[in-house]
Amino acid sequence: MTNPSATIDKQAAYLGVPWEDAYGYAQAIKVGNTIRVSGQLSHDDQGKLIAPAALDAHGRPADFSTMEAQMRATYANAAKVLAQYGASLDNVVEETLYVLDVDAAFAVASKVRGEAYDVARPMVASNLIGVSRLAFPEQIIEITFTALLPET
Template sequence: MTNSNPSKKVENHGVAWERAFGYVQAVQVKDTIYVSGQLSHDDKGNLVAPAELDEGKRPADFSQMESQIRQTYVNAKTLLARYGATLDDVVEETLYVLDVPSAFAAGSKIRKEMYGTDVPQCASNLIGVSALAFPEQIVEITFRAIINRPAD
């Protein structure tokens, strides 16, 4: 990918929707890494733990919330590692979810697991939304991380 601004370091997963929508998964400017909304996909772009849909093409239930949140954090960790960063460098995250109660229950468990502590040291937002990019998707998470080294 051509980067027209040499002060930005960008990263992608290489999934189809990056080109289709026209965006990068993460961008570093100086000491800050901005991570676009992450989904629960594998390295081939297939959704992991997609929600079963009802007749109206809406999630029939939210039992896949924990699995989707876990894979979403894995994908964020992959991107952060490309900058030499970890979840310890995250200062803010926002979870966009279709069902707040199930996301709160699953998120409280998975966040602690992923950050490796009972009180992750970052600001966190949990926001209920009516829809996300794909019908089977029930969670999307954005991240902002600060590192003590500038982009190459």
């Protein structure tokens, strides 16, 4: 039996953070002119979480006051991944925000998204989804992206 994925020309992008090997994934995959960006979060170049949420006695976020800082850093990391393909947030056509607190995300999303996309109303299909947990206990937001490059 032929492996159908063997015929697809995939290009992977990485940021060099520890969980790429630990979990075994790429930050993004480009096929043709489409870039699918894996869930991005607010980490620095070494993989240390930026603006981690304080945890309660049960190891869950105690408050969501760092949502804006985490969201801003998450968009910055997505921009780094897209740049590996010669793309930017201007190429994004869809995003999905996974958040632990929808109200906290909604309160800052317009401001942060406006800054990230450099326009008050980004031309991006956007989904905001509340979830019960993300990969790291101190993480309160994760965003996936789909971007398109011009046809060649």
